[in-house]
Amino acid sequence: MNKSHQLERDSLGRLVFIDAKGERHLGVYPVRAFPITAPRTGVGIMNQSGKEVCWYPDVALIPQAELTLIEEELAAREFMPVIERITKVSTFATPSIWDIETDRGPTRIRLKGEEHIRRIAGNTLLIADANGLQFLIKDSTQLDKVSKKLLDRFR
Template sequence: MTQATHQLMRDALGRLVFVDAKGASHIGVHPVRAFPITSPSAGIGIMDQSGKEVFWYPDVAVIPNNELQLIEEELAAREFMPVIERITKVSTFATPSIWDIETDRGPTRIRLRGEEDIRRISGNTLLIADSNGLQFLIKDSTALDKVSKKLLDRFR
């Protein structure tokens, strides 16, 4: 009979608690993806409040369901990265400019300070930072519609 070497749970205040193999409790831990954009299931670290890793899951597939549910709840609260599906309008082709976009979370308007706020992550994946510091993702710039591609190409 195998015994669990660790345990992940919530305390009465709703904080995540990680109990390690030695029985030490780490209160207020949070999960962090190793590669949140390019490979979100590749690995998740459990970090304590000072940023020190207390446990490493090499693959999401090996995480027990009850722990995975807690991790996903916590990540959903921490990770906010809307995916841009369409660029409908830009105010000007010079920066700064205002962009009207449609995301997986609905339509919105962002302000692009400069062309350097559009970063290629890998392949055709782009990360766009608006003037408020929010990050927007374009998973595959080649999959955008014709109008969106034309508008985006003016800034790259």
């Protein structure tokens, strides 16, 4: 990748991007172009105004030191639990309470309406709970039989 720029942390822990002209952009943050369907493709470094100051077309091209900083920042910013199992729903009408198991442990969510279950690509689903938290089902065809049956009642 371009060696004429640098990405580092300042003494306050903020990311700083230093461009080819030596200008320091404080408090930058990384954004994935396609965080669900192609997380390893396209990462932009945005300034505090939301303007892109650097673009990486492929994560594999990012130098390791910069990649470590980017991944640390993305881990802190991106919180999207993956639903592994749906164990119970309170009712097949909405709103309903779902007991689910995620990659971060068991939890309970409230589904306001069927429109809060969105197909992203192929069999990938995004479910928004009543609090606005997003949950991901990577491949609905890979869920267990009970989970599929419960999910099918809402689609």
